Amino acid sequence: MTAIRRIIQTRSGYVNILVTGREEQDIKNSLEYVISDTVSLECGGLDKDIKCYIQKCLENDSDWKACEQAIKEEIQDALVKGAHGM
DSSP states (O other): OOOHHHHHTTTTOOOOOOOOOOOHHHHHHHTTTTOOOOOOOOOTTHHHHHHHHHHHHHHHHHTTTSOOOOHHHHHHHHHHHHHTTT
């Protein structure tokens, strides 16, 4: 955040910067006085891909193969929810 603010504040001309990340409040607060335009993107289809990836990892990992299916599903759900589409 400090580097982005420094670039914008010391610019001698027009500067374009693309910043990507989660819509976290601390990030928004840090940049609200520095950046004039924002675009919010939602990628709802990613949750399905994340869940599929986690499922395959749990199925193929020797440490998790013997684990009960209910526990695997709970792990999947928690990781997908915590990923917030990232």
